[in-house]
Amino acid sequence: MASSLTHTERWTLLLVAGASVAVISNTFQGDGAPLVASIAFSTLAFSMTFAFIRWSGPAFAKAGLKGKDMSKLRPVELPEGMGAVAASVYILVLMAFIPFAFYKDIVAATSGGGNRDVVLSITEVDTGRFLHRFPHSKLSSYQSALNTLQVTTILGIADDILDLRWRQKFFIPAIASLPLLIVYYVDFGVTSVVVPNFLVPYMPGQARLIHLSFLYYLYMSALSIFAPNSINILAGINGIEVGQSMVIAGLLIINSSLYLVPFPGNPVLNNGYAKNPHPATDSHLLTLYLLLPFLAVSTALYIHNRYPARVFVGDTFCYVAGMTFAVVAIMAHFSKTLLLLLIPQIINFIYSCPQLFKLIPCPRHRLPKFNARTGLLEPSITPWPPEKPPSKPLTAVFFALEKLHLLQVTVEPKTNRISATSNLTIINLWLVWRGPMREDQLTRELLIMQTACGFLGLLVRHTMALLIFSVDNRGKYGNAFPV
Amino acid sequence: MASSLTHTERWTLLLVAGASVAVISNTFQGDGAPLVASIAFSTLAFSMTFAFIRWSGPAFAKAGLKGKDMSKLRPVELPEGMGAVAASVYILVLMAFIPFAFYKDIVAATSGGGNRDVVLSITEVDTGRFLHRFPHSKLSSYQSALNTLQVTTILGIADDILDLRWRQKFFIPAIASLPLLIVYYVDFGVTSVVVPNFLVPYMPGQARLIHLSFLYYLYMSALSIFAPNSINILAGINGIEVGQSMVIAGLLIINSSLYLVPFPGNPVLNNGYAKNPHPATDSHLLTLYLLLPFLAVSTALYIHNRYPARVFVGDTFCYVAGMTFAVVAIMAHFSKTLLLLLIPQIINFIYSCPQLFKLIPCPRHRLPKFNARTGLLEPSITPWPPEKPPSKPLTAVFFALEKLHLLQVTVEPKTNRISATSNLTIINLWLVWRGPMREDQLTRELLIMQTACGFLGLLVRHTMALLIFSVDNRGKYGNAFPV
Numbered sequence: 001m002a003s004s005l006t007h008t009e010r011w012t013l014l015l016v017a018g019a020s021v022a023v024i025s026n027t028f029q030g031d032g033a034p035l036v037a038s039i040a041f042s043t044l045a046f047s048m049t050f051a052f053i054r055w056s057g058p059a060f061a062k063a064g065l066k067g068k069d070m071s072k073l074r075p076v077e078l079p080e081g082m083g084a085v086a087a088s089v090y091i092l093v094l095m096a097f098i099p100f101a102f103y104k105d106i107v108a109a110t111s112g113g114g115n116r117d118v119v120l121s122i123t124e125v126d127t128g129r130f131l132h133r134f135p136h137s138k139l140s141s142y143q144s145a146l147n148t149l150q151v152t153t154i155l156g157i158a159d160d161i162l163d164l165r166w167r168q169k170f171f172i173p174a175i176a177s178l179p180l181l182i183v184y185y186v187d188f189g190v191t192s193v194v195v196p197n198f199l200v201p202y203m204p205g206q207a208r209l210i211h212l213s214f215l216y217y218l219y220m221s222a223l224s225i226f227a228p229n230s231i232n233i234l235a236g237i238n239g240i241e242v243g244q245s246m247v248i249a250g251l252l253i254i255n256s257s258l259y260l261v262p263f264p265g266n267p268v269l270n271n272g273y274a275k276n277p278h279p280a281t282d283s284h285l286l287t288l289y290l291l292l293p294f295l296a297v298s299t300a301l302y303i304h305n306r307y308p309a310r311v312f313v314g315d316t317f318c319y320v321a322g323m324t325f326a327v328v329a330i331m332a333h334f335s336k337t338l339l340l341l342l343i344p345q346i347i348n349f350i351y352s353c354p355q356l357f358k359l360i361p362c363p364r365h366r367l368p369k370f371n372a373r374t375g376l377l378e379p380s381i382t383p384w385p386p387e388k389p390p391s392k393p394l395t396a397v398f399f400a401l402e403k404l405h406l407l408q409v410t411v412e413p414k415t416n417r418i419s420a421t422s423n424l425t426i427i428n429l430w431l432v433w434r435g436p437m438r439e440d441q442l443t444r445e446l447l448i449m450q451t452a453c454g455f456l457g458l459l460v461r462h463t464m465a466l467l468i469f470s471v472d473n474r475g476k477y478g479n480a481f482p483v
Numbered sequence: 484m485a486s487s488l489t490h491t492e493r494w495t496l497l498l499v500a501g502a503s504v505a506v507i508s509n510t511f512q513g514d515g516a517p518l519v520a521s522i523a524f525s526t527l528a529f530s531m532t533f534a535f536i537r538w539s540g541p542a543f544a545k546a547g548l549k550g551k552d553m554s555k556l557r558p559v560e561l562p563e564g565m566g567a568v569a570a571s572v573y574i575l576v577l578m579a580f581i582p583f584a585f586y587k588d589i590v591a592a593t594s595g596g597g598n599r600d601v602v603l604s605i606t607e608v609d610t611g612r613f614l615h616r617f618p619h620s621k622l623s624s625y626q627s628a629l630n631t632l633q634v635t636t637i638l639g640i641a642d643d644i645l646d647l648r649w650r651q652k653f654f655i656p657a658i659a660s661l662p663l664l665i666v667y668y669v670d671f672g673v674t675s676v677v678v679p680n681f682l683v684p685y686m687p688g689q690a691r692l693i694h695l696s697f698l699y700y701l702y703m704s705a706l707s708i709f710a711p712n713s714i715n716i717l718a719g720i721n722g723i724e725v726g727q728s729m730v731i732a733g734l735l736i737i738n739s740s741l742y743l744v745p746f747p748g749n750p751v752l753n754n755g756y757a758k759n760p761h762p763a764t765d766s767h768l769l770t771l772y773l774l775l776p777f778l779a780v781s782t783a784l785y786i787h788n789r790y791p792a793r794v795f796v797g798d799t800f801c802y803v804a805g806m807t808f809a810v811v812a813i814m815a816h817f818s819k820t821l822l823l824l825l826i827p828q829i830i831n832f833i834y835s836c837p838q839l840f841k842l843i844p845c846p847r848h849r850l851p852k853f854n855a856r857t858g859l860l861e862p863s864i865t866p867w868p869p870e871k872p873p874s875k876p877l878t879a880v881f882f883a884l885e886k887l888h889l890l891q892v893t894v895e896p897k898t899n900r901i902s903a904t905s906n907l908t909i910i911n912l913w914l915v916w917r918g919p920m921r922e923d924q925l926t927r928e929l930l931i932m933q934t935a936c937g938f939l940g941l942l943v944r945h946t947m948a949l950l951i952f953s954v955d956n957r958g959k960y961g962n963a964f965p966v
Contacts, residue, residue, distance in 0.1 A: 059645040064547035088637055092658060095634065098665045136619030143626040143662070150633035151578065154571055157640055162542040175575060179626070182581045 083317020156316030228322030236367030566800020711805030719850030
């Protein structure tokens, strides 16, 4: 891989970076414009990630972080684990953004300048400063998100370098989510879920809420284990890890933007903000502050990782991506919406379970097989040697799955025994359905599928939710319940 | 290096870890006992670091993180960058400690159980929880410390793996200190320093305080650049990096403990706490929460890094160590005390400047030279080849320094020109003064020197400060000024 930027790239990135800095420095006015600053920080993050990935590729390879791209006619060694660069830029940008996210509050807290709604009690103290009501709870939410993402990055890098074992790395996200859960406990502590309408009559006292208490923390912890690992196992072809993360991030951005649009009948103030903003506006703004730069660094990484890949992303990226989604879902109370967007990942996980839990043999890599003759990808298989064929019940299950088009089964014609089954990932399943295809085509189709599923999920979320639950948290039925 | 624990080690560590967990789970009573929990977490951290370093050594070496110990008769390859393990455990323990540090506040905030001094206004809200006064500002201080340490770790690992250039890594700590400075700005904003008594008459209006404003932020930023880099350049012999960090951490722990002891005339309550605690008690407690686990993980690392070293610590450890000191000094307002403890590092930095800034040639490594015949370390030298001798003024300076016993100069007898000068580190200077010695002896003497300087510094701090300043922040003269 060329390790320097082309002439066009250099000037484009410099221009983007320059414009970003100009916009950022202009947001220090009035109440500040955190969303504008966030967008500008994102474009800056894009430029930085793009350049750093290009420049540091050889250093990664030299440090032994490299791997062969096996789905190519002439496998070349590519730098591995470059997602760590994207994650690092992401974290640095999130840090640099802190003063911008809280600019209005800092101004109010430190100068007392007119914003009496924020400064509730002013008492001059010895040092000539004011006691104030800086929204520390918001700051500590933001910081706990940062903490969680950082420890995810550190453990991801450890995994990329040291090649941790499955049982060691499975719980990494659970540890990483600790700071988030603690702050959740202190700040919101909302552990009740809404009961679907059709179940209300059967609830004791016809309650509309169930208090899950500590089970809710288990649920959030499980979410933060599931999201990173589910992205990490839907992997193996150029661009798929970053691509799916970009789709999910994009859909979450659309979802959160819905809460920022003034809803009907609510007057808009001079400064462009709604007079009575949705109660969840603040948490959805925070979501955007986290997702916009994530989308930006992912895009820069995607450009280098798409077919034909020039770098590999490594585990760090998958972990940080999944954890970013878990973090925003927990902070802004839309974990069920996130699960709707993760449907392909959920199906892939369930479908993979027999292999993940070693019920049937699992090779180290399950990525599709490259057919050098045709240049196309085919489903990879688990061989069943004649001396160790699948058991009778398993054979029956395999044939049933084949009939449902959920498995490719190869039968040894002489013995009539199963000699191979396709590996249990939806990537292989897609190839079973659609036949062999080029790697870029496969990634494209899977990403289109992910996008379609996601839009459907959002549609369900915002229309049908009212059929199942008595309240929706979008629009005038706004409430503070976690949905 | 053996990668498994011996029988004795395994059982000792298991015992220590078990006892730690038992103590930790017992601190969830009454107001909680955060300091006891912190000590137990530290012993747990020690066990974890010890075992993880032992276990992961081969994985580090396999990943290419290894280096030769040149100061041995038979140089062996040792795992490099193992400080990253210590740093990771340190961060995980600091995270797990959050609920313990704030246990009292969490109890008060979530149950409203009797602690009316903490719960100022109780209003039941929709979800059956209470609005409360959780000390978010304390939490966000703690979290910003964590953020700073984590980004330091990430950038340190990047340096260890990618071998960043000097100009790239110099500013790493400055970026890492951003979250801390932001929270400092919001929370304390104390940017005034006390004027020494003898200068007061000359101040306009005989002011006793100077308001430094943004210069104070530059000063804190400079401190967080200086501390990590200064430890990183006082390096190169077995155990010196970790050893000096342990000495400094130990002295800072002693210093902070002084603020927890009830001072004369102040009654002690039933729970063992002073009735009118020193105003700086809280911030010094926070200091202990950060330093105790740091000392613990450093000790585990030191056991593997001391002569004859079985692992190298890498840049990550030096950065995290220095940044830990900078963080506590900034949070608890004792940056001048820290500088007193860093006197050997300051002298080493000043002494190194001519080489660091390339005024005179600087080889890549300046560690002492191992004499294989005697088995002793000797000062390493910068050669001045005959065709490129030092200039006339430089020669004069060199001879002057030699007269002051601050340099070893080798003169070519034929031409009477300087052919070599010792490298400018205090490690080499110590060998110039004391003559060649064994590596372990050298480390020991330097650490004794560091300890002696530190105690002297603390003595100056707590006795002579009153001669120079009108107030001391220890004892009944307590005040909130940064000293």
